Amino acid sequence: MQHSTAPDPTARISIRGLSKFYKDYLALDRIDLDIRKGEKVVVLGPSGSGKSTFIRCLNRIEPHDSGVLMIDGRVIDDRTDLAALRGAVGMVFQNYNLFPHLSVLDNCTLAPRLVRGIAKADAEATARRYLSQVGIAEQAGKFPIQLSGGQQQRVAIARALCMSPEIILFDEPTAALDPESISGIVGIMRDLAEQGITTICVTHEMGFARHIADRIVFMDRGAVLEIAPPEEFFTAPRTDRAQAFLAQMIRH
Amino acid sequence: MPSRSLPASDRILRHILALALFALAIAVPGARAQAEDLPGFVHDGQLTLCTNPTLPPMTFVDGSDTDALAGMDIDLARRLAAYWHVTLVPQTMDFEGLFPSLSAQRCGMVISGVLRQAGRLRNYDAVPYLDSGVVVVARVGTPKLREMADLSGQTVAVQSGTSYAAQIERENDRLRAAGRPPILLQQYPTEDQVVQQVLIGRVHAFVSQDVELYYRQKQLGGKVTIILAPDYPDFHQFAVYIRKNAHDDALLQKAIDTLTRQGEIAAMAKQWGISGDHQSVFTEGKAPSRFDVATFFGALFSAAFLKGAALTLVIAVLSHLTAIVISIPMAMKLNGRDSIIKRLLGFYVAIFRGAPTLLQLLFIWNALPQFFPIFREGWFTPFLATWLSLSINESAYQVEINRAALRAVDPGQVLAADALGMTTAQTYRHVIFPQALRIALPPTINEFISLLKTTSLASVISLQELLAVTQIQVARTFQFTEYYAAALVYYLAMVFFFLFLQKRIERRFVWADRNKASADAA
Ligand SMILES: Nc1ncnc2c1ncn2[C@@H]1O[C@H](COP(=O)(O)OP(=O)(O)OP(=O)(O)O)[C@@H](O)[C@H]1O
Numbered sequence: 144m145q146h147s148t149a150p151d152p153t154a155r156i157s158i159r160g161l162s163k164f165y166k167d168y169l170a171l172d173r174i175d176l177d178i179r180k181g182e183k184v185v186v187l188g189p190s191g192s193g194k195s196t197f198i199r200c201l202n203r204i205e206p207h208d209s210g211v212l213m214i215d216g217r218v219i220d221d222r223t224d225l226a227a228l229r230g231a232v233g234m235v236f237q238n239y240n241l242f243p244h245l246s247v248l249d250n251c252t253l254a255p256r257l258v259r260g261i262a263k264a265d266a267e268a269t270a271r272r273y274l275s276q277v278g279i280a281e282q283a284g285k286f287p288i289q290l291s292g293g294q295q296q297r298v299a300i301a302r303a304l305c306m307s308p309e310i311i312l313f314d315e316p317t318a319a320l321d322p323e324s325i326s327g328i329v330g331i332m333r334d335l336a337e338q339g340i341t342t343i344c345v346t347h348e349m350g351f352a353r354h355i356a357d358r359i360v361f362m363d364r365g366a367v368l369e370i371a372p373p374e375e376f377f378t379a380p381r382t383d384r385a386q387a388f389l390a391q392m393i394r395h
Numbered sequence: 396m397p398s399r400s401l402p403a404s405d406r407i408l409r410h411i412l413a414l415a416l417f418a419l420a421i422a423v424p425g426a427r428a429q430a431e432d433l434p435g436f437v438h439d440g441q442l443t444l445c446t447n448p449t450l451p452p453m454t455f456v457d458g459s460d461t462d463a464l465a466g467m468d469i470d471l472a473r474r475l476a477a478y479w480h481v482t483l484v485p486q487t488m489d490f491e492g493l494f495p496s497l498s499a500q501r502c503g504m505v506i507s508g509v510l511r512q513a514g515r516l517r518n519y520d521a522v523p524y525l526d527s528g529v530v531v532v533a534r535v536g537t538p539k540l541r542e543m544a545d546l547s548g549q550t551v552a553v554q555s556g557t558s559y560a561a562q563i564e565r566e567n568d569r570l571r572a573a574g575r576p577p578i579l580l581q582q583y584p585t586e587d588q589v590v591q592q593v594l595i596g597r598v599h600a601f602v603s604q605d606v607e608l609y610y611r612q613k614q615l616g617g618k619v620t621i622i623l624a625p626d627y628p629d630f631h632q633f634a635v636y637i638r639k640n641a642h643d644d645a646l647l648q649k650a651i652d653t654l655t656r657q658g659e660i661a662a663m664a665k666q667w668g669i670s671g672d673h674q675s676v677f678t679e680g681k682a683p684s685r686f687d688v689a690t691f692f693g694a695l696f697s698a699a700f701l702k703g704a705a706l707t708l709v710i711a712v713l714s715h716l717t718a719i720v721i722s723i724p725m726a727m728k729l730n731g732r733d734s735i736i737k738r739l740l741g742f743y744v745a746i747f748r749g750a751p752t753l754l755q756l757l758f759i760w761n762a763l764p765q766f767f768p769i770f771r772e773g774w775f776t777p778f779l780a781t782w783l784s785l786s787i788n789e790s791a792y793q794v795e796i797n798r799a800a801l802r803a804v805d806p807g808q809v810l811a812a813d814a815l816g817m818t819t820a821q822t823y824r825h826v827i828f829p830q831a832l833r834i835a836l837p838p839t840i841n842e843f844i845s846l847l848k849t850t851s852l853a854s855v856i857s858l859q860e861l862l863a864v865t866q867i868q869v870a871r872t873f874q875f876t877e878y879y880a881a882a883l884v885y886y887l888a889m890v891f892f893f894l895f896l897q898k899r900i901e902r903r904f905v906w907a908d909r910n911k912a913s914a915d916a917a
C-alpha cells in the first residue's frame with residue numbers, strides 16, 4: 144500500500160506481498176511493511192486476524208507461501224540457515240513455553256550451548272547477566288513450576304536474550320499475567336527497545352501500544368489495514384474495522 | 396529287584412561303564428560304521444538329539460546342573476553317536492516342541508521316551524529300542540480295575556502332547572456308544588505335574604508307562620499303586636524317531652539291531668532299573684516330608700537356579716531394550732501424518748498385540764525355518780529366537796505407551812525449541828524425550844515386569860530360563876513346594892528390584908511437582 148514494490152534492503156525487516164495459506168484458508172493476505180532498526184512495532188487486530196501467523200513468518204517458524212521477506216538485506220526463504228535466522232530473531236510466547244524439566248539457568252543456556260556451541264561456563268555467565276537484567280537473578284536454580292507467571296515470562300525473555308538477537312518477536316507476552324506483572328514485563332520490553340533491539344509485539348496491552356510503540360500495525364482477516372503512529376491510530380483510525388476494534392477494546 | 400533307585404557308587408560305575416562302552420565302540424572294528432553308511436540326519440560330525448528331560452529314567456537331568464542330561468534315552472543317543480563316530484549334540488525342550496523341531500530339521504532324531512505309534516508313523520520313521528507297558532496309577536487303597544471302561548466318569552491326568560489322550564478318547568467313544576459317562580481328561584505339560592494331581596487328590600488316576608514308575612517309586616513309594624495295566628498294542632515300545640527316509644530308517648534299524656544283539660541295550664535298561672515286573676513296584680519307601688528347608692536353600696543357591704534367573708533377567712532386559720529402541724521411531728511415525736508406512740505400522744501393532752505370545756514364540760522357532768532354512772542353522776539359538784520374538788511382541792505394546800507419552804508433551808515446547816534454532820534431533824533429545832520419559836516410565840516398568848514373567852513361555856522352545864529349570868528339578872526330585880518357592884523368591888526379587896529402580900528414577904522428576912521441587916530446594 145504505502146511502499147513501492149521492491150523491498151528495501153536498508154530496513155531491518157522489509158516485507159512485500161507476504162501471503163500464507165493454511166490449506167485453502169488465506170491466513171495472510173499480501174502484507175507490505177518495512178521496519179527500521181530499533182523500531183518498536185505493535186500489531187493489533189481482532190482474534191483470528193492472523194497476528195500470530197504473521198510474526199511467526201518473520202522467524203520462519205511458519206514458512207510463507209508467496210511474497211518477499213527480507214531481514215538486514217537478506218532474503219528469507221527455504222535456503223535460509225534457520226539456526227542463524229532464529230539466533231537473530233528471538234521469540235517470546237504468551238504461555239512462556241519454558242522447558243519444565245530444566246532449571247531457569249539451564250533454560251537459558253540450552254540453546255546457546257547446543258546451537259552456538261558456547262562453553263558451559265560462558266553460557267552460564269551470559270545467562271546470569273540477562274537474568275539479573277530482567278530482575279530474577281536469584282531464581283536461577285529453580286524449576287519453572289516454582290515460579291509465578293510474571294517470573295516465568297521474565298525467564299522466557301532472558302532465554303531469548305541469551306541468543307543475542309537483533310529482533311525480538313512478542314506474541315501477547317502479557318495476556319496471561321496480572322496487572323502488576325504486566326507493568327514489570329512492559330518495563331523490560333521498553334528497556335530492550337532502548338538498547339536498540341527491534342521489537343515487534345502482538346499485544347492488547349494499551350499502555351505499551353500507546354506510550355512506547357513507534358507504530359501500530361492493524362490487521363484484520365489476514366490483511367494489514369492500517370499502519371500509523373499510536374496517537375494517530377488511537378485518536379483517528381481511518382478504517383471502519385479499526386474503529387470498531389477500538390470501540391470494542393475500550394468497552395472491555 | 397530293579398525297583399530300587401541307584402546309589403551314588405552305582406552312578407559312578409555307570410559312568411565308567413559308559414566310557415568303557417565308548418572305548419569299545421572305537422576299538423572294536425565290528426561296531427564301526429563306514430562313512431558312507433552314515434544316515435542323512437548326521438551332519439558335520441554331529442548327531443543332534445531333541446529330548447524333553449522331564450521323564451526319568453528315560454531322559455532327565457541328573458543333579459542340579461541343567462546341562463547334565465541322563466537316562467536310558469541319553470545313553471542310547473550317546474551310544475548311537477559313538478556307533479557313527481560323531482559327537483552327540485543334545486537339545487532340550489518342552490515335549491510339545493519335539494516333533495515340530497524334528498520337522499524343522501532342528502535336530503536329527505527324537506529320543507524322549509516316545510512310544511512307537513501308528514499315528515506318528517505317517518509323518519516320521521520310528522525304530523523301537525525298548526519294550527514297555529501302559530499303567531494306570533492311583534493313590535494307595537484305590538481298588539484295582541479290570542478294564543479301562545471302569546474309569547467311566549472318573550478324572551484322569553496325562554502329560555499333554557503324549558498319545559494317552561487320544562487313547563482315552565477312543566475309550567470314551569466306546570463308553571458313549573454304550574451310554575456311559577466318559578472318562579474326564581486333564582492334561583499337564585510335564586509328567587511330574589501329572590503325578591502331582593494324583594498325590595493331591597485332584598484326579599482319580601494318571602496314565603503313564605511302567606518304566607517311569609520304576610524310577611519314581613522312591614519318591615512315590617507307599618503313596619500310589621498300579622490299578623490297571625491295560626494291553627494297548629500301540630504302547631508297547633519306545634522308539635527313536637527320525638524324519639521319513641527309508642535309507643536312514645534302515646541304517647538306524649541296523650544300528651539298534653547291532654546294539655541289541657550285543658546286549659548293550661539290555662545292559663542300559665538294567666542300569667537304569669527298568670524291568671518288566673509290575674508287582675514288585677511300590678512295596679517300600681517312605682513319604683517325603685512336607686517342606687524340606689535344606690532342599691529349598693539348596694535350590695535357591697544352586698548354580699542352575701542362578702543361571703536360570705540370570706537368563707530370565709538378561710532375555711527380559713535385552714528384549715525390552717530392543718522393543719523400546721524400535722518402538723520410539725514407530726511411535727513418532729504413528730503420531731505423524733497419514734502415510735503408507737503409518738498404515739503398515741498400525742497393521743504390525745494389531746498383529747503382534749492380537750496374537751498370543753506363546754504362538755509367536757512357537758511360530759518363530761518352528762514355522763520360520765520352514766520358510767527360511769537359514770533359521771534352522773545352529774546360530775539361531777533358542778536365546779536368539781526368544782529375543783527376536785519377545786522384542787517384536789513387546790514393541791507392539793511399548794509403542795502405545797510411547798505414543799501417549801510423546802503426545803502428552805505440550806506442542807509449545809517444540810515451538811520454543813524451534814524458535815531458539817534447535818534442530819529436530821536436538822529438540823527430541825533435549826526437550827521432548829526427557830519430558831516424555833517421565834510420563835512413559837511407570838507404564839514401561841509395568842510392561843517390563845509383565846515381560847519378565849512372560850519369558851517363562853520360552854521354555855517351550857527349550858530356553859533354560861528360570862521356570863524351565865524349576866520344572867526340570869521338580870521332575871527329578873518331586874519336591875514341588877521347595878523348588879516352586881525358590882523360583883518365586885527369584886521372581887519377586889527381580890520385580891522388587893525394578894520397582895525400587897523406578898522409585899529412584901522418579902526422584903529425578905521433581906521438576907514436575909511444585910511441592911516436591913520446593914521441598915528439594917529447601
Ligand atoms: N496451523 C494452522 N492450521 C490451520 N489454520 C490455522 C493454523 N494456525 C492458525 N490458523 C488459522 O489462521 C487464522 C489466523 O490465526 P492466528 O493464530 O494467526 O490469529 P491471531 O490473530 O493470532 O488470533 P488471536 O488473537 O486469537 O491469537 C485463524 O483463523 C486460525 O484458525
Ligand SMILES: [Mg+2]
Pocket residue numbers: 194195196314
Ligand atoms: Mg495469536
